[in-house]
Amino acid sequence: MSTPTAFDIVIIGAGPAGQKAAIQGAKSGKRVALLERERGIGGSCVYRGTIPSKTLRESALHLDRLRRASAAFEFSLKPGAEISSLLSRLEEVVQTHDTYMSKQLRRNGISLFHGRARFINDRTIEMQTVDGARQHFTADHFVVATGSRPRNPHEIPVDHEHILDSDSLLSMIYLPRSLAIIGGGVIGCEYASIFALLGVEVTLIDRAKAPLQFMDQELVAQFVASFEQHGGHYLGGQSIQSVQWNGATHVVTLLGDGQIIKSEKMLVALGRQANIEDLNLPAAGLEVDDKGSLSVNQFCQTAVPHIYAVGDMVGAPALASKAMEQGRRAVRHALNLPIGDAASTIPIGVYTIPEMASIGLDEKMANERFRNPLVGRAKFEEVARAQISGAGHGLLKMIADPDGERLLGIQIVGDSATELVHIGQMALQQGALVESFIDNVFNFPTYAEAYRVAALDILGQVAKRQTAAAA
Numbered sequence: 001m002s003t004p005t006a007f008d009i010v011i012i013g014a015g016p017a018g019q020k021a022a023i024q025g026a027k028s029g030k031r032v033a034l035l036e037r038e039r040g041i042g043g044s045c046v047y048r049g050t051i052p053s054k055t056l057r058e059s060a061l062h063l064d065r066l067r068r069a070s071a072a073f074e075f076s077l078k079p080g081a082e083i084s085s086l087l088s089r090l091e092e093v094v095q096t097h098d099t100y101m102s103k104q105l106r107r108n109g110i111s112l113f114h115g116r117a118r119f120i121n122d123r124t125i126e127m128q129t130v131d132g133a134r135q136h137f138t139a140d141h142f143v144v145a146t147g148s149r150p151r152n153p154h155e156i157p158v159d160h161e162h163i164l165d166s167d168s169l170l171s172m173i174y175l176p177r178s179l180a181i182i183g184g185g186v187i188g189c190e191y192a193s194i195f196a197l198l199g200v201e202v203t204l205i206d207r208a209k210a211p212l213q214f215m216d217q218e219l220v221a222q223f224v225a226s227f228e229q230h231g232g233h234y235l236g237g238q239s240i241q242s243v244q245w246n247g248a249t250h251v252v253t254l255l256g257d258g259q260i261i262k263s264e265k266m267l268v269a270l271g272r273q274a275n276i277e278d279l280n281l282p283a284a285g286l287e288v289d290d291k292g293s294l295s296v297n298q299f300c301q302t303a304v305p306h307i308y309a310v311g312d313m314v315g316a317p318a319l320a321s322k323a324m325e326q327g328r329r330a331v332r333h334a335l336n337l338p339i340g341d342a343a344s345t346i347p348i349g350v351y352t353i354p355e356m357a358s359i360g361l362d363e364k365m366a367n368e369r370f371r372n373p374l375v376g377r378a379k380f381e382e383v384a385r386a387q388i389s390g391a392g393h394g395l396l397k398m399i400a401d402p403d404g405e406r407l408l409g410i411q412i413v414g415d416s417a418t419e420l421v422h423i424g425q426m427a428l429q430q431g432a433l434v435e436s437f438i439d440n441v442f443n444f445p446t447y448a449e450a451y452r453v454a455a456l457d458i459l460g461q462v463a464k465r466q467t468a469a470a471a
């Protein structure tokens with residue numbers, strides 16, 4: 001064994017979780033090593049997840065804006081358009097991100113090493129570089145932030161050429177004529193709406209009757225309607241009997257009800273699994289739990305107290321935002337720094353077209369906890385900003401307690417939903433009353449006005465109830 005290099009904190013994985021853990025450690029004056037097996041930093045978020053998918057989405061939205069700008073012109077993509085032409089900004093976005101992150105790591109004196117890391121014991125890590133050299137590190141604290149990868153059941157023959165997963169999807173050279181997607185979760189729905197808007201014939205298949213089971217189903221219905229308006233098909237309540245590339249032209253999918261779906265390409269989006277196998281966890285005294293991840297307490301501490309695990313590798317929700325916050329909090333806990341209260345709710349943003357967002361309780365959850373919660377609705381058609389942009393349909397739902405006083409949650413579908421939701425988030429955190437959305441003046445014309453419209457709807461319902469009770 002080479003002589004180990006000693007650090008205060010060693011972090012495995014330079015995705016969003018590992019980066020924020022490293023920065024927190026360095027800002028607290030600690031010597032930090034960040035070990036990353038890939039050449040770039042940023043993890044699946046930058047290279048195979050958030051950033052590539054949202055860059056392609058931006059191209060689809062741009063095309064849609066052109067189409068909507070004037071009914072006198074017809075905009076469509078050339079048949080056989082190259083995916084790379086739709087991702088022309090990706091390299092620039094990734095490069096900018098990489099440069100910014102590298103500078104930030106250097107500025108904070110974080111030592112970055114490239115290689116595959118594994119535990120030798122609970123205080124030592126061995127890292128193997130691409131040329132086979134081995135280097136050893138010791139530390140007082142370790143943070144495991146190795147992320148996740150697509151879960152591909154063995155009965156589905158993912159070949160990364162015709163049957164792809166979210167890691168390989170954007171390696172397609174040409175935009176396919178047709179795409180079948182199995183899995184109506186966030187990845188399946190985001191890509192389904194992007195490709196449908198780009199003119200691809202998309203079939204989205206899930207075992208559930210409706211996609212995105214964890215979202216308010218009134219919002220989901222608007223997404224499905226828009227997806228189908230763009231030529232997509234949702235096939236719910238289906239089981240997959242078999243998937244096969246026919247060797248020449250099509251991927252052939254046989255469904256439980258006997259339907260056969262033929263598509264040029266297929267995307268498999270059936271969830272994620274933790275990157276855990278390479279870590280040699282038993283050597284550190286750690287065991288993989290029955291969900292295939294590492295169990296942690298509320299501080300992201302594993303059963304070995306000086307080893308923390310954060311981000312996607314500890315399970316759902318698999319969000320970059322959650323990963324970053326866990327990285328930061330884990331290191332603060334390790335260093336006995338004040339942590340503050342963990343956010344009791346984190347926003348969900350789903351970048352379908354139209355996009356959706358949620359914070360706090362939705363109507364179904366509120367109904368389970370309260371008798372007759374009030375729901376205020378603001379249709380985007382009633383909001384001047386949405387009329388001007390011609391952004392189509394949208395809805396903001398404000399959930400309040402049965403007295404119509406206390407705000408319980410916000411759900412939004414439509415343009416800017418993923419930005420708008422933060423107003424609701426701050427209001428929830430401050431315990432704001434429904435009335436405060438009426439007492440405040442909002443810029444006009446803005447989408448934010450939808451909050452006032454929804455609050456007025458709730459107060460109108462309260463007034464009606466009072467009048468009825470008095471009569």
Ligand SMILES: Cc1cc2nc3c(=O)[nH]c(=O)nc-3n(C[C@H](O)[C@H](O)[C@H](O)COP(=O)(O)OP(=O)(O)OC[C@H]3O[C@@H](n4cnc5c(N)ncnc54)[C@H](O)[C@@H]3O)c2cc1C
Pocket residue numbers: 012013014015016017018035036037038042043044045046048049050051053054115116117118145146147148166187275278279310311312313318319320321322323351
């Ligand atoms: C298609 C897609 C779209 C997404 N869109 C969004 C979105 O819009 N918003 C959102 O919040 N989230 C989104 N996500 C989820 C988001 O990308 C993840 O939640 C986030 O990347 C998790 O960060 P992480 O640091 O835990 O893991 P990762 O980003 O996966 O990083 C882990 C890092 O660890 C490294 N590593 C693994 N094993 C080792 C080892 N043994 N030694 C050294 N290094 C190792 C990996 O190379 C990688 O760089 C999306 C995901 C996908 C797939």
Ligand SMILES: NC(=O)c1ccc[n+]([C@@H]2O[C@H](COP(=O)([O-])OP(=O)(O)OC[C@H]3O[C@@H](n4cnc5c(N)ncnc54)[C@H](O)[C@@H]3O)[C@@H](O)[C@H]2O)c1
Pocket residue numbers: 182183184185186187188189190205206207208211212213238239240269270271272316317318319349350351
């Ligand atoms: N905007 C965002 O924040 C964002 C974007 C993309 C991904 N992500 C994260 O990535 C994670 C993974 O996303 P995902 O979409 O792959 O997984 P998921 O777990 O969200 O959805 C998987 C879907 O597959 C379906 N399914 C599972 N097995 C099936 C079967 N045998 N037959 C038919 N349907 C089946 C499920 O019903 C579910 O709808 C999510 O947890 C999400 O948090 C987040």
